[in-house]
Amino acid sequence: xxxxxxxxxxxxxxxxxxxxxxxxxxxxxxxxxxxxxxxxxxxxxxxxxxxxxxxxxxxxxxxxxxxxxxxxxxxxxxxxxxxxxxxxxxxxxxxxxxxxxxxxxxxxxxxxxxxxxxxxxxxxxxxxxxxxxxxxxxxxxxxxxxxxxxxxxxxxxxxxxxxxxxxxxxxxxxxxxxxxxxxxxxxxxxxxxxxxxxxxxxxxxxxxxxxxxxxxxxxxxxxxxxxxxxxxxxxxxxxxxxxxxxxxxxxxxxxxxxxxxxxxxxxxxxxxxxxxxxxxxxxxxxxxxxxxxxxxxxxxxxxxxxxxxxxxxxxxxxxxxxxxxxxxxxxxxxxxxxxxxxxxxxxxxxxxxxxxxxxxxxxxxxxxxxxxxxxxxxxxxxxxxxxxxxxxxxxxxxxxxxxxxxxxxxxxxxxxxxxxxxxxxxxxxxxxxxxxxxxxxxxxxxxxxxxxxxxxxxxxxxxxxxxxxxxxxxxxxxxxxxxxxxxxxxxxxxxxxxxxxxxxxxxxxxxxxxxxxxxxxxxxxxxxxxxxxxxxxxxxxxxxxxxxxxxxxxxxxxxxxxxxxxxxxxxxxxxxxxxxxxxxxxxxxxxxxxxxxxxxxxxxxxxxxxxxxxxxxxxxxxxxxxxxxxxxxxxxxx
Numbered sequence: 001x002x003x004x005x006x007x008x009x010x011x012x013x014x015x016x017x018x019x020x021x022x023x024x025x026x027x028x029x030x031x032x033x034x035x036x037x038x039x040x041x042x043x044x045x046x047x048x049x050x051x052x053x054x055x056x057x058x059x060x061x062x063x064x065x066x067x068x069x070x071x072x073x074x075x076x077x078x079x080x081x082x083x084x085x086x087x088x089x090x091x092x093x094x095x096x097x098x099x100x101x102x103x104x105x106x107x108x109x110x111x112x113x114x115x116x117x118x119x120x121x122x123x124x125x126x127x128x129x130x131x132x133x134x135x136x137x138x139x140x141x142x143x144x145x146x147x148x149x150x151x152x153x154x155x156x157x158x159x160x161x162x163x164x165x166x167x168x169x170x171x172x173x174x175x176x177x178x179x180x181x182x183x184x185x186x187x188x189x190x191x192x193x194x195x196x197x198x199x200x201x202x203x204x205x206x207x208x209x210x211x212x213x214x215x216x217x218x219x220x221x222x223x224x225x226x227x228x229x230x231x232x233x234x235x236x237x238x239x240x241x242x243x244x245x246x247x248x249x250x251x252x253x254x255x256x257x258x259x260x261x262x263x264x265x266x267x268x269x270x271x272x273x274x275x276x277x278x279x280x281x282x283x284x285x286x287x288x289x290x291x292x293x294x295x296x297x298x299x300x301x302x303x304x305x306x307x308x309x310x311x312x313x314x315x316x317x318x319x320x321x322x323x324x325x326x327x328x329x330x331x332x333x334x335x336x337x338x339x340x341x342x343x344x345x346x347x348x349x350x351x352x353x354x355x356x357x358x359x360x361x362x363x364x365x366x367x368x369x370x371x372x373x374x375x376x377x378x379x380x381x382x383x384x385x386x387x388x389x390x391x392x393x394x395x396x397x398x399x400x401x402x403x404x405x406x407x408x409x410x411x412x413x414x415x416x417x418x419x420x421x422x423x424x425x426x427x428x429x430x431x432x433x434x435x436x437x438x439x440x441x442x443x444x445x446x447x448x449x450x451x452x453x454x455x456x457x458x459x460x461x462x463x464x465x466x467x468x469x470x471x472x473x474x475x476x477x478x479x480x481x482x483x484x485x486x487x488x489x490x491x492x493x494x495x496x497x498x499x500x501x502x503x504x505x506x507x508x509x510x511x512x513x514x515x516x517x518x519x520x521x522x523x524x525x526x527x528x529x530x531x532x533x534x535x536x537x538x539x540x541x542x543x544x545x546x547x548x549x550x551x552x553x554x555x556x557x558x559x560x561x562x563x564x565x566x567x568x569x570x571x572x573x574x575x576x577x578x579x580x581x582x583x584x585x586x587x588x589x590x591x592x593x594x595x596x597x598x599x600x601x602x603x604x605x606x607x608x609x610x611x612x613x614x615x616x617x618x619x620x621x622x623x624x625x626x627x628x629x630x631x632x633x634x635x636x637x638x
Contacts, residue, residue, distance in 0.1 A: 002057055003024065003025075003057065004024075004025040004031075004055055004056070004057060005022055005023065005024055005025060005055070005056050005057070005058070005059045005065065006022070006023050006024075006025050006031065006037070006052045006054070006055055006056075006068060007020040007021070007022055007052070007053050007054040007055075007056070008020065008021050008022075008023055008037060008039055008050040008051065008052055008053065008068070009050055009051050009053050009078075009083065009097055009098075009101065010039070010041070010048050010049075010050040010098065011048070011049050011050055011051065011098045011101050011102065011105075012048060012096065012098040013095070013096050013098045013099050013273065013626075014096060014098070015095075015096050015604065015607045015608050015611075016608060017041075017096070017098070018090070018096035018097055018098070018604075020053055020054070021039070021041075021050075022059050022060060022061050022065055023037075023039055023065055023066055023067060023068045024059075024065045024066065024067045024068070025055070025067075025068055026067050026068065029068060029071050030071065030074060031052060031055070031068070031071055032052070032055070032074075032076055033052055033053065033054065033055055033076060033080060034051065034052060034075075034076030034077055034078040034079055034080070034083075035051070035052050035071060035072070035073055035074060035075065035076055035077070035078075036049065036050075036051060036071075036072035036073045036075075036077060036108070037049075037050055037051070037052055037068050037069070037070065037071050037072060038050070038068075038069045038070045038072055039066070039068055039069050040066050040067075040069055047069045047070065049072065051077070051078040051083070051101070051105070052078075053078070053080075053083055072108075073108060073113060074117060075113050075116065075117060075231070075234075076123070076234075077105050077108075077230075077234065077251070078101070078104070078105055078251075079234070079251045081251075081288070081289060082104050082105075082249060082251050084288060085104070085249065085281075085284060085285050085288060086100040086101055086104050086249075088284050088288070089274055089276060089280075089281065089284060090274065091597070091600060091601075092276075092280075092284070092596065092597075092600060092632065093273075093274035093275060093276055093600070093630070093632045094599075094600040094601075094603040094604045094607070094630045094632055095273050095274040095275075095604075095630065099272075099273040099274050100274055103246055103249055103270070103274075104249035104251075105230075106226050106227050106229075106230040107223055107226070107227065108227060109223055109224040109227040109228070111224065112224050112227050112228045112231065113227070113231065116228075116231045116235075121235075121236070121237075122231070122234075122235040122236065122237075123235065123236055150286075150290070150292055150293065151286060151292075151293045151312065151313050151314065152293070152294055152295070152313060152314045152315070152316040153294075153295045153296070153297075153300070153304050153307070153308055153313045153314070153315055153316065153317075154174070154294065154295070154296040154297075154315075154316045154317050155296075155297065155298065155299075155300060155317040155526050155527065156169075156170050156171040156174060156296050156297065156298060156500075157170050157320040157321075158170075158298050158323050158496060158499055158500035158502075158524070159320075159323070159467075159500065159502070159504060160466075160467045160501070160503070160504075161173050163176075163205050163208055163209065164208040164209065166204075166205075166208065166465075167463075167465065167466055167467060168201055168204075168205050168463075169201065169463075169500060169501070171261055171296050171297075171298075172201050172202055172205050173205070174296060175191050175202060175259050175261065175294075175296070176202065176205055176206055176209060176211065176240075178257055178259060178292075178294060179191060179211070179240045179257060179259070180209075180211060182238075182256040182257045182292075183211070183212065183213060183238055183240060185256065186238050186254060187238055187254050187255065187256030187257070188213075188233075188238045188239045188240070188241070188252035188253055188254055188255050188256060188257075189239075189240045189241065189252070189255075189256060189257040189258075189259065190241045190243075190247055190248065190250050190252055190255065190257070190258045190259070191240065191241065191242045191243075191247070191259050191261070192243065192244065192245065192247050192248050192258065192259065192260045192261065192268075192278050192282065193242070193243075193244060193261045193262070194244065194261065194262055194265035194267040194268060195244060195265075195267050196218065196220060196244075196443075197445060197462075197463075198261060198262070199216075199218050199242055199243060199244065200445060201463070202242045203216060203242055206240065206242070211240060213237060213238055213239040213240055214239070214240045214242065215229045215232045215233050215239045215240065215241045215242065215250075216229050216242060216243070217229050217230075217233070217241050217242060217243025217244075217246065217247040217250055218242075218243055218244070219243070219244060219246055229241075229243075230250070230251070233250040233251055233252050233253075234251040234253070235253065236253050237253065238253060238254060239252055239253070244267065244278075245267070245268050245269075245270060245278035245281075248260075248278045248281040248282055248285065249281065255285075255289060255291050256291050256292060257291060257292045257293075257294065258282045258285060258286055258291060258292070258293050258294070259293075259294040259295075259296065260278060260279060260282050260293075260294070260295045260296070261296055261297065262296075262297045262298070262493070262497070263277070263278075263279045263295055263297060263301050263303070263304060264297065264299065264300075264301040264486075264489060264490065264493045265459075265493070266490075266635070269635055273626075273629075275630075275631040275632070275633070276632075276633070277633065277635075279295065279303065279304075280633070282295075293313075295313065297493070298493070298496040298497055298499075298500050298526070299489075299492045299493045299496040299497075299526045299529065299530070300526055300527060300529070300530035301489060301493075301530070302486075302489060302530060302533045302534045302537055302543075302544050303543075303544045304530070305527075305530040305531060305533070305534045306534055306544045306545070309534070315527075317527070322523060322524035323499050323500075323502060323506070323508055323524060324502075324506065324507050324508060325499060325507075325508040325509070325510065325521065325522045325524070326341070326507070326508070326509050326510075326522065327509070327510045327511075327513045327514055327518035327519070327521070327522050328509070328510070328511055328512065328513070328514060329512065329514035330477060330512040330514070331512065333474060333475070333511070333512075334425075334426075334474065334511065335511055335512075337509050337511060338353075338472050338474065338509055338511050339429075341470045341472050341507055341508075341509040342426075342430065342453070342470060342472055343430070344469075344470065344507070345468070345469035345470025345506070345507065346430060346433055346451045346453065346469070346470075347451070347469075348451075348469040348505075349449055349450070349451055349464070349466065349467075349468065349469035349503065350447050350448070350449065350450070350451060350452045350453075350454055350464045350468055350469060351451075351452070351453055351454065351468060351469055351470045351471070351472065352454045352456060352461055352464070352468045352470070352471045352472070352498060352501060353422065353426065353453065353454065353455050353456070353471075353472045353474060354456055354457075354458055354461065354471070354472070354473045354474065354475075354494070354495075354498045355418065355419045355422050355455060355456070355457060355458075355474050355475055356418075356457070356458065356474070356475030356478040356479055357383065357393075357418045357419070357457060357475075357478075358385075358418050358419045358420070358439040358440065358441065358457045364381075364382045364383055364384050364390055364412045364413070365412065365413050366404040366406065366407065366409045366411075366412065366413075367409060367411040367412060367413045368404065368407050368409035368411070369404065369406050369407040369409060371404060371405075371406045371407070373390065373399070373402060373404070373412055374405065375392035375394065375395060375397060375399055376397075376399055376402075377392065377395055377397045377399075378392060378394050378395045378397070378580060380392045380393055380394025380395060381393050381394070382399055382402070382412070383418065384412070384418075385420075390402050390412060394580070419437055419438075419439055419455050419456070419457050420437060422455050422474070423435050423437045423453075423455040426453055426455065427453070430453055433451055433452065433453050434451075434452045434453070435452070435453045435454075435455065436452055436453070436454045436455070436462075437455050437456075438454060438455070438456040438457070438460045438461065438462050439456070439457045439460050440457065440459070440460055442460075443460075444456075444460075444462040445462050445463065446462055446463050446464070446465065447462050447463075447464050447465065448464075448465050449464065449465040449466040451469075454468075458479065458494040458498070459494060459497070461497070461498050461501055463501060464501060464503075466503055467501060467502055467503030467504065467506055468501050468502050468503060468506055469502075469503060469505075469506055469507075470502070470506055470507050470508070470509070471498050471499055471501060471502050471506065471507075471508045471509070472508070472509045472511065473495055473498065473508075473509065473510040473511060473513070474511050476491070476495070476510055476511060476512045476513040477512050477513075479491040479494065480517075484636070485537075485540075485542055485543075486635075488517070488533060489530075489533050492517075492521065492526075492529055495510065495521060496521075496526065510522070517529075541590060543633065543634075546570075546590055546591060546592055546593075547590075547591050547592070547593055547596060547632070547633060548588055548589065548590055548591075548633065548634050549588070549589040549591065549599065549603075549630070549631060549632045549633065549634055550586055550587065550588050550589065550630075550631045550634040550636075551586065551587050551589065551603070551628065551629070551630050551631075552579050552581075552584050552585070552586045552628070552629040553584060553585070553610075553611065553627060553628045553629070554583070554584060554585070554627075555576060555585050557610045557611065557627070557628060558575070558576050558585055558586075558587050560606065560609075560610060561587070561603070561606045561610070561628075562587060564602055564605075564606055565589065565599060565602050565603065565606075568591070568595055568598050568599055568602065569592075569595055569598075570591050570592040570594070570595045571589060571590070571591045571595060571599060572589070572590045572591070573587055573588070573589055573590075574587065574588040574589070574590065575587035575588055588634065596632070599632075600632060603630055603632075606628070607628050607630070610627070610628060611626060611627035611628035
């Protein structure tokens, strides 16, 4: 019998194991590319889990090879296409492929997998597949069929549209229309959105339309349902995958479309290694398989504007009527324009009031000396929650035994009102109108069409049944004053998404936003705002005009890394700078896009030299972390 050998990718974040290892396949072992296996490694008796990437009849290694320990499952969960995607991401982000595999392959559920493997049709294409598509879904954009752009960016009209008698944001209809077209052609689609609110909107609308093959890829599901969704995407039947950033890795059969909604939302950033944005995952995957890519939003990120400028994305936006928005100059937090807009709106339906932060107060100050209250754990700013308890906005730790570092005072006073206090104040003014508070902690997804006052933090606005009669933005200057390079871009995005929830005859008001920015927002000049934002980044030589990486480690390691990368063309090292962890430092690396591959390779080599083994334990939190942390695209520059 002919010998067989398997090349295995070990699912570990250790950089020294970031390559393929060869093993001999046992005569009795049924095995194919993509299956989970456990393999011996070195002198350890413990087997490591991995995935078969390639099967050969000859071995590259000329010495003795160990046998595969066990075939864990016969399900080919790592498709060659997904392995190539993971490999490309690992190389781009200077991390081990194990960090990417944990995102791409969902944890196994044995019972669910047995049912999947029991049906042979799951792994064989169905030539007679006939999707069910409701004719009520009128095509909004069908340019691809007539020779449109393969990679496009769209600014979606900020209004609601009816789907089977219920109102949804227009981007929902756009995404499902594109996915339905692909489904009719026997192709799969992946719809990537920021959070649970957007996922639920897509899933609800798809159900109303009776679309076949819709896969809930939400990470909020229990383990068995998550794995069931993964296997459904893996099957040979076309599907429509709906999920957050992890959905970009879904093993969809015959993928024809990747659609990404609101790429400016920070939820698209992976908070752990490989620290990559779902937009970049989509761009890499689209380039590898040449499927359609659609990036849609109400406002435009500087990153997408750059891709349009270099003609990598085509701007496919069509003209539409701008929403009715008024702005006022700085003055009272709730000025005459705000009161008038709220009162007039409540006579016709629900009114949305967007505020800058949750809780009773945006921030807290020492009652004695007015110094801003600082967290004893991480030095972050304190705020008062709905129960009046001081909490940190950075690490969320309670600071019940607060003591001012300047004067020793133990009492706090409130700063600017948050959502809870704003709701209380407006409830008195507009009594007996019902007041609803919606924040990241208090999930409210929909409100009825009858008059109500909805106080929501930015990004947590619920959908009104027939749209809001009025939308009022408070704390505009607070959003613009945030300590981040993307403050203006983020603020415009959050304001635009809120105004998009208005009814057709709704009125909007932005309080304290007079000037050029307010004027451009009022006239809905989103493209112009993106151009201005990108130009300001170019002047400062910040991302996305160039790429910005960061490396966090102890000072001695950073000095060695800085010396190693300083010879790379276009690379400039800034720092060392303090990090949020007192015992560590951080350097920022400014570099051109063309230098990305060389820089990533050099940084990976430095990790092998200085941080390939061991972990670092935070003495305060007790959490373990890696001795060197690399982010090839650093979102937190400031």
